[in-house]
Amino acid sequence: MRTVTLDDVARRAGVSRATASRALNGSNRTVGAALRESVERAAAELGYEPNLPAQALARSAGNVVGLVVHDLADPYFAVIADAVTRAADRRGLVVMVGATGRDPEREIAYVAALRAQRVRAVLLVGSRTTGTSRRLRDEVDRYRGTGGRVACVGQDLLGVPTVAPANHEGARALAHALAGLGHRRFAILGGPPELITARERTSGFRDGLAEQGLPEPVVVAGAFDRDGGHAAAASLDLSAVSCLFAVNDVMAVGAVAALRERGIDVPGTLAVAGFDDIPSLRDLVPALTTVRLPLADMGERALELALDETAVSVQVPAEVILRDSTRRD
Amino acid sequence: MRTVTLDDVARRAGVSRATASRALNGSNRTVGAALRESVERAAAELGYEPNLPAQALARSAGNVVGLVVHDLADPYFAVIADAVTRAADRRGLVVMVGATGRDPEREIAYVAALRAQRVRAVLLVGSRTTGTSRRLRDEVDRYRGTGGRVACVGQDLLGVPTVAPANHEGARALAHALAGLGHRRFAILGGPPELITARERTSGFRDGLAEQGLPEPVVVAGAFDRDGGHAAAASLDLSAVSCLFAVNDVMAVGAVAALRERGIDVPGTLAVAGFDDIPSLRDLVPALTTVRLPLADMGERALELALDETAVSVQVPAEVILRDSTRRD
DNA sequence: CTGTTAGCGCGTTCAC
DNA sequence: GTGAACGCGCTAACAG
16 A cells, blocks of 8 residues: 555546645635545545645645753653643644753754754753853754744743743742741752753842842752752751752752651751742642742743744743742741 | 755755765765765855755655654653653654644544654554544554554554553552552542553452452542542542552542542551652652553653564563552551 | 766646 | 646666
8 A cells, every 4th residue: 555645636536736736735726616526535535645744845834843852751841842742733733852861962963953854943942051052053043044933941042032931030039938938048959050040040049038138058059850959958968057949849859858868857857949830749748839930831932932923032920839848837 | 044955065066966965965876085075065064954854755764753642741651752752863763742632533633644744653652542443543554554653652452563561460469569568448540441551450450459359449430640530539438448549650649639638648547559650759758659660661662663674562561669658557 | 986867745837 | 727847855766
C-alpha cells in the first residue's frame, strides 16, 4: 500500500491535479459541486492525507512551531509545554520540542535545527543565562531574518517578544510577607549564578529584606533542581537562620527533604519557601509557601506573542501564597 | 534577508547545485577537496541551513518522529517524553508532540496528523482504552501501510511493538507485600474502568489478595489524576479498611490529601500505596509505597522499538518499593 | 569527480 | 470552472 498522493486522487476522480488541490485544500478559486463531490469521495476512498511538508514547501508556509525547554521532566516546563501543545492544537498547529538539559549550546543547536525544519515560530522557554547568549542571539536573528517568529518565556534579552514572570517583584513581595510573619534572619538557596531567573529572585528577595531593614541573608549557590536544593540545604549552617528561601519549588522540595534528614522540623524549627507554585507539588506536607506563576497561561501567551505580528513583551504578575511551610505558631 | 537556498550556495561557490548538495549533505559520491572547501565556505558565509522538509521530500525519508501522550503536565508522561526527546536528539531526530487530554478521538486525530506530516515513526504513550480502539487501529494501520513505524507504551493491542509495564504482576506483588505487612482489608481507587492500565493494576492487586486468602477489596472508580484520587478518597467508607491502593501515584497523592482533610492519619490509621514511583513525588511525606516503573527507560525503549525493523514487544518489570506510607508501627 | 536531467508532492499563475 | 505549465528546495540517476 504505497503512500497516496494528490495525483492518485485526481486520477481516480478523473480530474486534473489542480482541481483536486482546489477541492480538497482551500483556495480562492472555487470548484464545481459535482467535481468537488467526486474528488472528496476519491480522497476518502483512498485514505488520502495531504503531504504537509510538501504543501508547506509549495506554499512556503508551514504549520509547525518549535518549543525549546530546559528539561521536560521538570514540572515547571512540563506544565508550560502542555499548555503550548494544547494552544497550538487549537490553532491547527503542531509542536516540535527539544529539551536542552540546561546546556546553552544545545539551545543554540535547537534553534538552528528548528530553522532547518522551517518551523513557523520558535518558543524559547526558560531562564536566559549571563554568558554565551551572544551566539544564541545571532542564531535567533538569523532565524528571524528568514521570516521566523520567536518568543520567549523568561527574560527579554533576545530582542523578541517575551513573557516575563515578575521574578524580582514576586520575590520581593515574598520577603515582605515573610518579614511580616516575624522572620528576621534568612538564608537563600540561590541556584546557579549564571541563571538570570535565579539572580532576579535572589536580588528581589534581598531588596525586600533591605526595605524591611533586615540583615543581609546568607546566599548559597547550587543546581536549579531538586538535588541542588537538597545539597545546598544539607551543607548549610542554619544556626542563626529562621527561614529559608529556595528560588524555585523543586529546590525547596529537595531542601525540605534534606532538612528532614538533618532532623530539622519545618516549619517548627525552620520555615521554608519556594517559587513557582508547581501544581503537582501543592499536596506536599507541609504545604509550601511560594510565589505563584500562571504557568499554563504563560505558555499560551508565549505562543500568541510569537504568532502575533504586533506583539510586545509582557510581564506576568506573581502572587505570594502563604502556606504551612512558613507558619509560626 | 531572504532564506538562503542550496542554489545560492552553489552559485556563490561557482559549482552546480548537485555538487553543493554532495559536498554539504552526505552522499555516496565524493567531491574534490578544493570544490568541497569552497562550497563549505560559501555555505558558512551565507549562513546556509538545509531545508529539511524539502530534503525529506526528495529523499522520501525524514528525521522527525511523533509522540502522542495523554497529558504532558502529568509527571508520568513528562518523564517519558523527556526521555524520548533526549534519545531522539542523540539519534539526530526531532520530536513532534501531541497531548490528547485523554480523549481517544484526539489520539486518532494525532496519528492522522502525524501521518500527514510524514513522520518516520509514531510513539503512542499511555494506556489503551477498552472502547473505540478499532478506529485507532485502522488509522495506525493506514499509517503503517505507508511505511510509518509505530510503537507504543502501554498494552500490546494495536499489533505494534510495545513496551508493556508489568501492571498486573506489579500490583499483584504489591498486594502480597502489603499482606505481608499484616493488612487484611483493602480498598482500591481503581481509576476509570475503560483504562486498561487501571484495570490491569486493579485485577493484579485483587489476584494477589485472593492468593493470600484475603477478602475481596472495595473498588471505587474515578478519574486517573490527582483530583480523581482526591474525590474517591473523600467519599469512601473506610471504616473496615486498613490499606488503600491507588492505581497510580498522582491519585495516591490526591487520596492522601483527602484523607488528611478528613483527619485520617497516614499511615497511622490508614496505609496508602500508589503505582509508578514518579520521581518528583519521592519527597512526599509520608513517603509513598509504590511500584516502580523505569519511566525514562520505557521512553527510550519505545523509540528503539519503533525504529528497529525486527523489534518485538517487551515487558518491563515493576518493582515494589515499600516506604513510610504503609509502615505499621 | 562534476554537471545535467528528472523527479519528490503540491500550490499557483496562466490560458482555455 | 478547469487544465497545463512552472516552481518550492533538494536528491538521485544519468552522462560525461
